[in-house]
Amino acid sequence: MKTNSPFDLDNTSAYEAWKQEKLASYPEKAEELVVAINNPHQLSEAEKQALTKIYRKNNMAVYVSESGEDPDKDIPFDLAGQFGLCNLNKNMGADDDGITALRVQHDALHKRYIPYTNHAIHWHTDGYYNSPEQQINALNLHCVRPAKQGGENAVMDHDVAYIHLRDENPEYIQALMQMDAMTIPENVIDGEMIRPDRAGPVFSVRANGRLHMRYTARAHNVIWKQDDATQNAVAALDRLLKSDSPYIYRLTLQSGWGLISNNVLHDRSGFTDDEAHPRLLYRSRYYDSLV
Numbered sequence: 001m002k003t004n005s006p007f008d009l010d011n012t013s014a015y016e017a018w019k020q021e022k023l024a025s026y027p028e029k030a031e032e033l034v035v036a037i038n039n040p041h042q043l044s045e046a047e048k049q050a051l052t053k054i055y056r057k058n059n060m061a062v063y064v065s066e067s068g069e070d071p072d073k074d075i076p077f078d079l080a081g082q083f084g085l086c087n088l089n090k091n092m093g094a095d096d097d098g099i100t101a102l103r104v105q106h107d108a109l110h111k112r113y114i115p116y117t118n119h120a121i122h123w124h125t126d127g128y129y130n131s132p133e134q135q136i137n138a139l140n141l142h143c144v145r146p147a148k149q150g151g152e153n154a155v156m157d158h159d160v161a162y163i164h165l166r167d168e169n170p171e172y173i174q175a176l177m178q179m180d181a182m183t184i185p186e187n188v189i190d191g192e193m194i195r196p197d198r199a200g201p202v203f204s205v206r207a208n209g210r211l212h213m214r215y216t217a218r219a220h221n222v223i224w225k226q227d228d229a230t231q232n233a234v235a236a237l238d239r240l241l242k243s244d245s246p247y248i249y250r251l252t253l254q255s256g257w258g259l260i261s262n263n264v265l266h267d268r269s270g271f272t273d274d275e276a277h278p279r280l281l282y283r284s285r286y287y288d289s290l291v
Contacts, residue, residue, distance in 0.1 A: 005205060005209060006018035007162075007203070007205050007211060008173060009097055009166075009170050009173060009250055010065055010198060012050070013170075015068055015166070016107040019163055022049050022057075022159055022160070022163065023160075023163070025057075025060060026057070026058070026160075026247070027057075028074065028246065029249070030037065030062075030249035030250060031153060032054075033049050033054055033058060033060060033061055033062045033249065033251075034055065034061075034062045034063075034064055035050045035064070036059060036063075036064045036065075037063050037064065037065050037067065038065070039053075039065075040063065040067060040075050040076075040078060040079040040258075040285075041066045041074065041075065041078045041079070041160045042078075042082075043079070043082055045168055048082060048083075051063060051260070052082070052083070055083075055260065055261065055262070055290050056290075057280070058157050059157045059158065059159060059261055059262040059264050059290075060155060060261035061081065061258060061259075061260055061261070062251065062253075062257060062258070062259050062260075063257065063258050063260065064171035064254075064256065065256040065257070065258070066256060067255075067256040068255045068256050069144055069145055069185050069255045069256075069259070070144070071144050071276050071280070073095075073097060073099050074283055075281055076099070076140050076142035076143060076282050077097075077260055077284065079142075079258065080138075080140045080260065080284060080286070083260065083290055083291075084287040084288055084290070084291060085138050085140070085284075085290070086286070087286055087287040087288050088284060088285065088286060088287060089127060089130070089134065089136055089286065089287060090150075091127070091285060092194065092217060093113060093115070093116065097128075098284070099143070099282050099283070099284050100115075100283040100284075100285075101115070101145070101280060101281075101282060102115055102116070102141075102148070102279075102280070102281040102282070102288070103280045103281075104116060104117060104118050104273060104278060104279070105163045113164050114218075115283075118147070118150075118270055118272065118273060118279075119270050120267070120268060120269050120270040121122075121267055121268040122216070122217040122218050122267055122269070123154075123215070123216075123217040123241045123265055123267045124215060124216040124218065124265070124266070125158070125213050125214055125215050125216075125263050125264070125265060125266075126139050126215060126263055126283075126285050127214070127260075127263070128182075128184060128214040128215060128216045129187070129195060129198050129221075129224075130198070130214075131198060132200055132285060134287065135212060135214065135287070136263050136284060136285045136286065136287070137206065137212065137263055137287060137288060137289035138223050138260075138261060138262055138263055138285075138286040138288055138289050138290050139259075139260075139261050139262075139263045139264075139283070139284070139285055139286070140258060140259070140261075140282075140283070140284040140286075141153075141253065141258060141259045141280045141282070141283055142253075142257075142258040142281060143254060143255055143257050143258065143280075144255060144280040144281065144282065144285075145255055145277055145278065145279055146252060146253060146254055146255065146271055146279060146281045147271035147272060147273055147274075147278075148271075148272050148274040148279075149271060149272040150269050150270055150271030150272055151252060151253075151268060151269060151271035151279055152250055152251065152252045152268070152269045153250070153252070153253065153259070153266055153267065153268050153269075154248055154249065154250045154266065154267045155248070155250075155251075155259070155261070155264050155265065155266045156241070156245070156247055156248050156264060156265040156266075156288055157247065157250070157265075158203075158211060158213035158222075158262075158264055159185065159211055159262075160247045161213070161214075161237065161240060161265060162203060162211055162249075163228045164240050164245075165191060165233065165236055165237060165240070168236060169232075169233075169236070170230065171229055171233070172229075172236050172237075173203060173231035173233075174229070175225075175229035175230045175232070175233040175254075176202035176203050176226070176230070176233050176234075176237075177201045177202070177203050177204065178201060178225060178230065179199065179200060180199045180200075180225055181198070181200070181201050181202055181221055181224070181225050181230055182200060182202055182214065182215070182223075182224060182225070183197055183198065183199040183200075183202070183221055183222070183223040183224075183225075184197065184198045184199075184216075184220075184223075185197055185221070185223060190242050195203060199272075201214070202214060202237075206289065208228065208289065208291070210289065211261075212263075213263075213265070215237070215265065217238065217241065217267075222246040228240050238254050239271040241265070251274065253281065260290070261290070262289050262290050263285075
């Protein structure tokens, strides 16, 4: 039965209207996502409105503060709270406060996971392995110190990825919305099951009517449904993310900068550290979404 949702494949008119509004005056470069702020603990009304306007258009915004290398975790925590983000996902690699310090770590818990190395991380959304009831809807990355070289992020609004795929072939969307399109294998460490298999769609619609995406390009971390429709859809998405699309933005966060988003698609290039001043970012994952 046709619904009013633009993500209903039977409602072409709603989709076209949403797409036209989405792409109208869409940013042409990463610099258009940036807002300079004074005090991240207490934004001015103008700063808050500027960031809100940008992320409502693009599902993400970049703030540039004067906090520099201040390691205070309250900086990203307080900033996110001003946009209604408060329900932290305290994932396995996070610190006791629920915020994850992303740096090169060699202990047994962290070294087996790519985010805690200096290796490149392929395209993904955060928490793609979470249960359907605990999906990550918002993400904040705050830079305390960049790497000596590298560590660039590429980002893409998942709404735009959806548009590209639907316009190329609506069957791609139909395949990627299957409840068993994408399965993340169980995580077993030393014979103990940390997490069971997790199956679910790539694209889904949240309770607030907005689009949600879970995805990883890490081939050994995912099992795709073995039907032609899903395989073709995944290949089309892979081509998009490897393309020179103007909707893919690239930026390297500097000290005091942060990316706040509705868990958009992103990757990270490999990097080289300054051993005396190693790269440090704080990652906060939220069950809430930016509104």
